[in-house]
Amino acid sequence: MSGPLSDLVRLDDYRWLIPKTRQPGMRTEGLIYASAAMLPGIVQDRAHEQVANVACLPGIVGRSLAMPDIHWGYGFAIGGVAATEVDQGVVSPGGVGYDINCGVRILRTNLSAADVRPRLAKLIDAIFAAVPAGVGGQGGLVLKEPELQAVLRDGAAWAVGRGLGRPADLVACEDGGKIGSADPRAVTDKAAKRGLGQLGTLGSGNHFLEIDVVDEIYDQQAAEVFGLRHGQVVLGIHVGSRGLGHQVCADSLETMQKAVVRYGISLPDRQLACAPVKSPEGSRYLGAMAAAANYAWANRQVITDSVRHVLAEVFAQSKDALGLELVYDVAHNIAKIERHSVEGHERTLCVHRKGATRAFPAGHPDVPAPYRAVGQPVLVPGDMGRYSYVLVGTAEAMRQTFGSTCHGAGRLMSRTAAKQNTRGDDVQRDLAAQGIIVRGRSRSGLAEEAPSAYKDVQQVVDVVHGAGISRRVARLRPLGVIKG
Amino acid sequence: MSPRPPAPDAPAGGPEGHVFLEHTADIRLLAWAQSLPEVIAQALLATASVLFPAPEVARVETRIVTLEAPDPVSLVVQSLNELLFLLDTEGFLLGQVSVEVSGPGLEQQKPARSAPVRATLRLTGDRLGSSQREYRVMAGLKAATYNCARVSYVPERRRWEATLTLDV
Secondary structure, three states: HHHHHHHHEEEEOOOEOOOOOOOOOOOOEEEEEEEOHHHHHHHHHHHHHHHHHHHOOOOOEEEEEEEEEEEEEOOOEEEEEEEEOOEEEEEEEHHHHOOOOOOOEEEEEEEEHHHHHHHHHHHHHHHHHHOOOOOOOOEOOOOHHHHHHHHHHHHHHHHHHHOOOOOHHHHHHHHOHHHHHHHHOOHHHHHHHHHOOOOOOOOOOOOOEEEEEEEOOHHHHHHHHHOOOOEEEEEEEEOOOOHHHHHHHHHHHHHHHHHHHHOOOOOOOOOHHHHEEEOOHHHHHHHHHHHHHHHHHHHHHHHHHHHHHHHHHHHHOOOHHEEEEEEEEEEEEEEEEEEEOEEEEEEEEEEEEEEOOOOOOOOOOOOOOOHOOOOOEEEEOOOOOEEEEEEEEEHHHHHHHOOEEEEOOEEEHHHHHHHOOOOOOHHHHHHHOOOOEEEEHHHHHHHHOOHHEEHHHHHHHHHHHHHHOEEEEEEEEEEEEEOO | OOOOOOOOOOOOOOOOOOEEEEOOEEEEEEEEEOOOOHHOOOOOOHHHHHHHOOHOOOHHHHEEEEEEOHHHHHHHHHHHHHHHHHEEEEEEEEEEEEEEEEEEOHHOOOOOOOOEEEEEEEEEEOOOOOOOOOOOOOOEEEEEEEEEEEEEEEHHHOOEEEEEEEEE
């Protein structure tokens, strides 16, 4: 192979190696999961350079990984996964990103597409009115300081404890909807101030609420365990920790700029600034990050409650009669302290997932009991015109990727190019012609999120399925979408 | 790794200004001016323009922000993040800005590496919902990042330049 692709060594149909010799400072190899067809775009985007940069982090274990929805990010590539040694490695806020615990959940219903179609426009408009969205994003629950502390400590359980959900919701959340090691005291006053008025809000960008129908089942057994069936309507919620999380990351990065000097760490990009996991700076970041992650789980839980109320009203049925059970809730921007087997030895690692999803297999103790026989549900949203997927975690993911897989479609086109390519009104009209009702706070935002701006998520899923790091269970097609 | 170069067709003339460069998921900006305070002001106006056109914002309220940073890159990143903090917590939109900077070596266009630089930002604008004007914010920004960030005097063009990525 010649040209820029010569940086990469093809291992098989799905895996491309970045040799340790590619750039000075790499402590390990990089590994990108992609098809041959995807690779030129990845290289043109230069995202592989960010995978190589991450390989320079002190204490990195195994390879610097990238999932097939990889694209150019900041510091880490989006789709990046890196595990570091807890005792001798670092934690990097850039490996989590600003939207800490940005994640996805889906709810299953007892409704079919035929039930929903006649009331779809009314339903979308009612959800649009009920869930505050857009920039600034005040309009959520207004919290007093002690309540915010409880949210930061208890996550989704805070909301359920106030009647904004069901106890079963917590069982169906990654980590039960809270990281127990959260340290609300590590959240700065500025970050807390941003969190006081934003709980229960969608924000902007690529965050969404979506009504989908299950249009394909690939794994009947897993689908049954997840409570999914062909023709069933499900609801998707994609949002994170809002301004509170953004500020936690920004504040932590300022601390880490000083830490890299203090600990003599040399990095190719200041966004990778980091500190030893067990240092005061590292511990403080992990405590604040966990608190922000808990805020995100509470946020998705409060939105869930709003959506349940709207459905009950629109369909004039009780929430229980409609089903509306939480299938699962995944975090895709997070750092977790996890146990993994590396070259035959059990090790405690700090696994950074920046635009990547945990994908634990059947039998893993962290998979909720109802799903333990088949594995952890993995939720992979696509664009608003095509489809999304439900996958399941695998033992192969534990062997190859520290139990990680893709998180979405990945952007193909810049926001500027997307807006030059199409107008928000056109996106809305074209999707309406396909039977998909779309609402958004901003027309330019809709243009930026046009289906053509994203990779085909099917290609992404083909790679992770083919590589064995997760397995297809079901495909979802959108009926209605609300963008922030 | 060397930072991504500006887009070749980036119009980057005149004594001061800013342009947006291609970035797959986020926004990359190049601001330039004759001094460090002015380039910080340009970066602030560029960031503000993503949210709402600064010339159209009524100038009815002022916020004074003081910052201290170890170097000019941190100073610019912190300045932009202060603007986003004010939007998030007060709905503050920027219409006009002036910046004062102090620190050793700035007169020679070479800030000392060992000493902090300090800035005072005077931000004038309006708040969402506070006046007769109705503002419709065009886009959301999460933060200004350090990714391939550069802030320096560029002798060959005889101007200060700031290149930064904003997380959308």
